Amino acid sequence: MLKPLADADGAPFWRYAAQGELRVQTCSGCGEPRFPPRPCCPHCRSFASAWTATSGRGRIWSYVVAHPPLLPDYAEHAPYDVVLVELAEAPRIRLVGNLVSGAGAPLGSVPRGRLRIGARVQAVFDVDGPSPCPPQWVLERP
Template identity: 75%
Template sequence: MLSPVIDADGAPFWQYAARGELRVQACADCGEARFPPRPCCPHCRSFACEWRRTDGRGRIWSYVRPHPPLLAGYAEQAPYNVVLVELDGLPRIRLVGNLVSGPGAPLDSVAESRIRIGARVQAVFDPGSGLPQWILERP
């Protein structure tokens, strides 16, 4: 399993994820949410930020099943799905992850036939790595 590369701007995201919370960075001045995390607001240029908790719900905006695996660390699990999830209430925020049958389940635990653009999903967290993953809201 690959581990995330953690930089200073993204470190709070991973700290919250390790506690099972999905949070996104937002500007403390204009309120605009942003992802990936970065030091300056692209809308008002403020350096003030806060981390807002989300309910972890969204919809699959897009997905792919890489063949062959693009990252060597995932070779044993190929083929696997990669989903791009648009968070509810935050239409500019899209997170990459995997659709799984439950927290910590194998990356190929959901049949490709069940993956649909627009499908409702909920964030869960891999118990071993803390990586955000996604499950179908109505399996």
């Protein structure tokens, strides 16, 4: 699988993910959460920030089923779903990932018929798998 490249701004995201936590960068000036991580708040222009824990809950805002694979490293998994999840606590933040049946489960482990916009999901992390581990998503109602 692909390994994310962590820059200085995004490194804390991956460090927390490796511990099984979904955190987002939050402006210390105005309190606005932001993703992707960046040095300056786009709302108040403050350079002060902190990493805030989230519940990891959200809903599928959109999705696509990739035929053929969008990336060569995913060729053996095609067709596979890619979901865009809107976080419950921060609806302006949307994270990309895959819908799976459990942490570390393979792509395609959830029947495609269960994939729908608006479905409530929870972030999971394969902390025993390769690091850094991107968040995956499981349905709240399996």
